[in-house]
Amino acid sequence: MSKVEKHTGKTKQEHPIDRRSFIRTAGAGALVGFAAKNAHASVYKSILPASILGANEKILTGHIGTGGMGRANLGFVLQRDDIQPIALCDLFGRNLERGAQMVSQKFPEFSRHKDFRELLENKDIDAVVIATSDHWHCLCTLHAADAGKDIYCEKPLSTSIAEGPAMVDAVKRNKVVFQGGNMQRSGAHFQEAVQLVWDKYIGDVARVETWSHDSTNLDGIGMGEDDLAKYEAPDYGIDWDFHQGWVEHRPFNTNRWIYNFRWFLEYSGGKITDWGAHLVDIALWGMGEEKQPKRISAQGGKYLIKDNRTTPDTLEVAWEFEDYLLTFSNRVWNPQLLEGTQSDHGIVFYGTKGLLRVDRGGYEVIPFPNNGGCEAKKASGGQLNEPHWQNFVDCIKSREMPISNIDVLHNTTRLCHMGTCAYVAGARFASGASFKDGELPDEAPISGGAMLEWDDASQKFVGGDGDATKIANEWAYREYKNGWSLKAPYRT
Numbered sequence: 001m002s003k004v005e006k007h008t009g010k011t012k013q014e015h016p017i018d019r020r021s022f023i024r025t026a027g028a029g030a031l032v033g034f035a036a037k038n039a040h041a042s043v044y045k046s047i048l049p050a051s052i053l054g055a056n057e058k059i060l061t062g063h064i065g066t067g068g069m070g071r072a073n074l075g076f077v078l079q080r081d082d083i084q085p086i087a088l089c090d091l092f093g094r095n096l097e098r099g100a101q102m103v104s105q106k107f108p109e110f111s112r113h114k115d116f117r118e119l120l121e122n123k124d125i126d127a128v129v130i131a132t133s134d135h136w137h138c139l140c141t142l143h144a145a146d147a148g149k150d151i152y153c154e155k156p157l158s159t160s161i162a163e164g165p166a167m168v169d170a171v172k173r174n175k176v177v178f179q180g181g182n183m184q185r186s187g188a189h190f191q192e193a194v195q196l197v198w199d200k201y202i203g204d205v206a207r208v209e210t211w212s213h214d215s216t217n218l219d220g221i222g223m224g225e226d227d228l229a230k231y232e233a234p235d236y237g238i239d240w241d242f243h244q245g246w247v248e249h250r251p252f253n254t255n256r257w258i259y260n261f262r263w264f265l266e267y268s269g270g271k272i273t274d275w276g277a278h279l280v281d282i283a284l285w286g287m288g289e290e291k292q293p294k295r296i297s298a299q300g301g302k303y304l305i306k307d308n309r310t311t312p313d314t315l316e317v318a319w320e321f322e323d324y325l326l327t328f329s330n331r332v333w334n335p336q337l338l339e340g341t342q343s344d345h346g347i348v349f350y351g352t353k354g355l356l357r358v359d360r361g362g363y364e365v366i367p368f369p370n371n372g373g374c375e376a377k378k379a380s381g382g383q384l385n386e387p388h389w390q391n392f393v394d395c396i397k398s399r400e401m402p403i404s405n406i407d408v409l410h411n412t413t414r415l416c417h418m419g420t421c422a423y424v425a426g427a428r429f430a431s432g433a434s435f436k437d438g439e440l441p442d443e444a445p446i447s448g449g450a451m452l453e454w455d456d457a458s459q460k461f462v463g464g465d466g467d468a469t470k471i472a473n474e475w476a477y478r479e480y481k482n483g484w485s486l487k488a489p490y491r492t
Contacts, residue, residue: 066099093237270311
């Protein structure tokens with residue numbers, strides 16, 4: 001039986017149609033939301049049709065962003081026999097060449113692009129892999145979904161609370177499969193740990209801690225270079241204006257580009273959206289993703305690091321839910337921990353019968369005998385990326401929703417943004433400047449933080465300190481600039 005015949009009853013010759021068109025048009029249903037809790041399965045179902053891709057047919061991919069994570073993803077793809085990259089895109093000529101060198105060792109024919117919109121015009125592409133600077137994740141996803149491409153997008157999902165709903169709508173409206181880069185969800189030991197929380201193995205949980213600490217020296221990332229002409233040269237090939245995209249345009253500096261963009265509030269949120277997107281994700285998975293916080297507070301500042309970043313070097317964020325408290329802690333200048341704590345990152349669930357600590361190295365249950373306790377348990381960590389990519393490939397073929405689907409990643413990223421909004425809402429500047437209309441002054445906050453109330457119905461901050469609430473909402477819903485828009489065709 002031919003591939004089309006098993007879906008339509010007609011042979012390929014009787015009813016010719018290309019496979020991308022088939023996948024785009026065959027489904028009548030919309031993606032559904034969260035399903036029953038089962039940490040060991042891809043439980044987020046859809047009612048999309050089965051894919052026309054055969055069991056032995058390659059998935060053809062386009063890769064938007066071939067920097068560090070982009071090339072890491074290329075490495076995972078090139079290890080597989082069921083995926084073939086046929087198009088690469090990067091604004092940085094050197095990154096594009098490095099990605100091309102990797103692909104050419106296995107596949108000699110593929111296209112190269114500087115503009116992701118050109119890549120998306122290729123109708124042979126089944127799925128795209130997005131690994132750009134964070135502030136491009138949204139626009140790349142919107143364009144890719146409208147082009148009918150399945151999507152693998154690195155975390156964090158978005159750069160503001162406003163972007164998330166637009167991305168959710170685009171993915172569901174176009175009925176494409178979306179997998180986020182929160183690969184910890186595919187780790188067996190993370191799944192087992194979450195199952196223990198669900199089963200109340202450690203009793204009722206009312207406190208969850210997450211943390212991520214670094215050993216950056218006090219010079220941090222330095223002050224960067226300002227020589228745009230050098231980096232516009234053909235051997236580098238950066239298009240600085242295009243790179244900045246929808247955010248307020250700033251003078252060129254190498255720290256605002258490549259890896260270090262994440263330490264600037266215009267493009268990302270610092271550690272809370274970098275590592276917090278992984279850690280908070282597991283906390284929410286364990287405690288119930290349908291729950292939303294009532295209050296959010298943040299405190300921190302740029303106390304020690306002498307560089308040009310605008311994100312804090314020390315940060316504490318707390319989200320107060322109806323029945324538990326979640327916290328995130330970060331310092332980038334000293335990773336030392338109390339004796340007995342085994343990792344510079346992790347999650348701890350505190351229950352009435354014991355605590356459960358989990359990180360990429362494994363999990364451990366430590367009983368609390370006063371309340372009846374539980375048995376001690378531990379397990380080592382395992383593979384994360386390989387099963388995560390397998391889940392994405394399986395879902396492309398089955399049309400199920402992946403384990404880190406668009407609903408999951410939007411929910412996690414939104415909470416991380418709430419923390420950034422709370423920090424920004426109380427930002428203080430050495431010059432006495434302040435945020436205005438959602439725009440950041442030309443200097444880094446020396447400290448920040450406020451207590452905010454969240455209204456889930458309106459998706460806005462409400463009540464509390466009027467000035468802080470106003471600033472938080474302006475930052476959460478800051479407008480697109482420079483001709484870009486969240487509404488199709490996304491460019492005016």
